Amino acid sequence: MTSSTLILLPGLMCDDEAWASLYPHLPAGTTPRVIDYGMANSITAMAELVLQQAPTEYFALAGHSMGGRAALEVVRLAPQRVTHLALLDTGHLPRPAGDAGAQEAAKRHALLDIARMQGVRAMAQTWVQGMVHPARVQDTVLIESVVAMFARKSAGVFAAQIEALLARPDASDVLCTLTVPTLLLCGAQDAWSTPAQHADMQKLAPHAVLDVIEDAGHMSLMERPEAVAQSLTRWLQRTAA
Incomplete structure (x- = not known):
């Protein structure tokens, strides 16, 4: 299944402004939709909001930072609805003991x-x-x-x-089951969600493409929007194996 709908999940305290600079550089016909989590206080509640608010049955899904964790939870809850998955400057492990x-x-x-x-x-x-x-x-x-x-x-x-973040679930099992085109992306200088952390995620989802954006930190999509959009465009143009 394919869809022109691209659902975008913002990170901690972020909104559509985080994604806005990408829009002019996305493929023609792409329909972006940013989800607002409201007062949701768990990653699962955020994922449930995504599934309720999604304007189409099938959609590509990109999440930044906390939004990446919510995106993985969406896949856990409704894998059949997600055609493509992009995880930006994020992680998959629970809070350490x-x-x-x-x-x-x-x-x-x-x-x-x-x-x-x-x-x-x-x-x-x-x-x-x-x-x-x-x-x-x-x-x-x-x-x-x-x-x-x-x-x-x-x-x-x-x-x-x-x-929500302190009680975040372990999403290792979700990464291991991914079959859709998957992108792992982060800023080369992201000190919070490091390139090494994304490489660890790729070990669990070997088919995923790992893109490291030079001269960018954790807010890569606002720091280097053109480079991030180019990576997302390549990802959206991929088809499932």
Whole structure:
């Protein structure tokens, strides 16, 4: 089955702005649709929203960061509906046990405290520093677009999405069962979801194509939209084996 519908799943506190720069570079006839998770506080609830809001029975599916995890959960719930899968700057493993997991929770809750006490915009100005290529930290247009995007959402939404991420499921089994054209993509300088992490995902889904975008961090789709769109175009033009 094929479809011109391309469902796009944003990352933590992101919205359609994260994807907008890609649209002029996507194949003609592609119909993008960005999903809003509302107050969903689990990855499964986000995936269920995708399936409810999808405008067509079959669709290509691309998810960035947290959205990649939601995309994998969509495939778990309804694999027959997904014709193509793209996972951008993301991961597949649950929160680690022990000290590593506790440290992740502490870092996320520290940002939540900033959002609650100083406002989401202040939190975003801290968060974004490590989420783009180091050379782009001084790019005021890029940084403002990311910060403003976050500021459109509330601290309550941030809390719900942190809850979802800390309880994220292990999607290793989903990767192992993939048969549709699959793209794994990340920024070469993504320090949060590293190229090595995507290479580990490819080991579980050997047919997946791995594209590493040079001169980009975690927000690759906003940092290097043309390069990301070119990769997505090649992916959309692939057919299932």
